[in-house]
Amino acid sequence: MTTLTTAGTVTGPSAPAAVVASTPTGAQVELRGIVKEFPGGHRALDAIDLTIRPGEFLALLGPSGCGKTTALRVLAGLEAATSGTVLIGDADVSTTPARSRDIGMVFQSYSLFPHMTALANVEFGLRMRRVGADERRRRAGDALEMVGLGGFGGRYAHELSGGQQQRVALARALVTEPRLLLLDEPLSALDARVRVQLREEIRRIQLDFGITTVFVTHDQEEALAVADRVAVMRAGRIEQIASPEELYSRAATPFVAEFVGSSNRIRGVVRDGFAELCDARLPLVDPSFEEGDAIVFVRPEDLRFGDTGIPVDVVSTSFLGSYRRTTVALEDGTVVRVQHAAATVPEVDQRLFLQFAGAPVAVSAWES
Structure with missing residues (x-):
């Protein structure tokens, strides 16, 4: 002992x-x-x-x-x-x-x-x-x-x-x-x-x-x-x-993706082992997930602003010390959160372009 x-x-x-x-x-x-x-x-x-x-x-x-x-x-x-x-x-x-x-x-x-x-x-x-x-x-x-x-x-x-x-x-x-x-x-x-x-x-x-x-x-x-x-x-x-x-x-389930950390819920389609949403094609944590309409869970830090990409409008932005979290709206009204450098300070109603980092995502079946 x-x-x-x-x-x-x-x-x-x-x-x-x-x-x-x-x-x-x-x-x-x-x-x-x-x-x-x-x-x-x-x-x-x-x-x-x-x-x-x-x-x-x-x-x-x-x-x-x-x-x-x-x-x-x-x-x-x-x-x-x-x-x-x-x-x-x-x-x-x-x-x-x-x-x-x-x-x-x-x-x-x-x-x-x-x-x-x-x-x-x-x-x-x-x-x-x-x-x-x-x-x-x-x-x-x-x-x-x-x-x-x-x-x-x-x-x-x-x-x-x-x-x-x-x-x-x-x-x-x-x-x-x-x-x-x-x-x-x-x-x-x-x-x-x-x-x-x-x-x-x-x-x-x-x-x-x-x-x-x-x-x-x-x-x-x-x-x-x-x-x-x-x-x-x-x-x-x-x-x-x-x-x-x-x-x-690599959250294995939608529950884990939402409970651990923060995730955006974005509508997409599962096809050939990938999630297709907006103009992105993202790898699945579980490639065997059944094909069809789905909810895709994307982390705020796996989104970024760029010179090209998906057009979005800024809803709000919050300074959180070492980073900033900005809420934006897609053209279909879906609201998502983006985590980015604190030095970037978007203005409300500003038009920006959103890009996906390509990280693996969890998905769940689309709830109609």
Whole structure:
């Protein structure tokens, strides 16, 4: 079992100590045919199959009610699956209670014991495992150093900010050296700046220790920023699982194309493995899609303005810092968004020419 150790000097919460791990501790995790039905016939998980590699950081991404938290709770042992098998390593843990699954878990709510100091909160799991007092205190102190709170062990929850409380919760989950770390929207209650900082810390720690990690979120930016792979869920099923880059650039379904990032919906025709729209012929993510009228999903950054192309009229334009997003209308009234350099500032009602970059696109059948 890897022991948590630290090196370096901590100068504040934003400068955590470096972490050294001797060997990865992550386990392979599998969900096989997991079904979860609740009273009343609601099927929250519909035959989920999922393999998570040892040491992998996997994000479960999707809208509210898609089943991502239920999947996490089944994996944790907090919910019993209606059918199917859960494996951690080589062990079938489908009927194993949560306390015996060798997992660490961080929830959206910090769930700290208010009558305990930060150090005592982190020690709690070790105390339940009957670890000796000196060893317990040393390991809890190391865990707090690891998350950048080495000098905060004597503080109570009400004396800590939200970000600091979540760091304590993370240290508490890691101090027992679990083979699997589960994160259930742990950043959603934090402000934007702290959220970005803490997600980077979580990723750094996960990489240093090689802990297999499952991260539930509805925030696509979080998922794309930290995960090795992202599983997009919808209505109890996995729509697509892929690296962040592949998921974004080659969305396998219209749902993924619209949920991850932003897409324009433009009418076209599928023919010979391509989508034909306006004056463009674009490759399909799925070349086997049935031919006929279709809705084509095109990313705003895969459109550009040029000296020639499709005539459009500017509807509005918005400055978004490093880029600008301009809404234009095609001659048939279809409204599309174009992402382009901030230095280009179109005027409302200006006539421009639109070109397609030629990136692969997702399509769906035309809805008459």
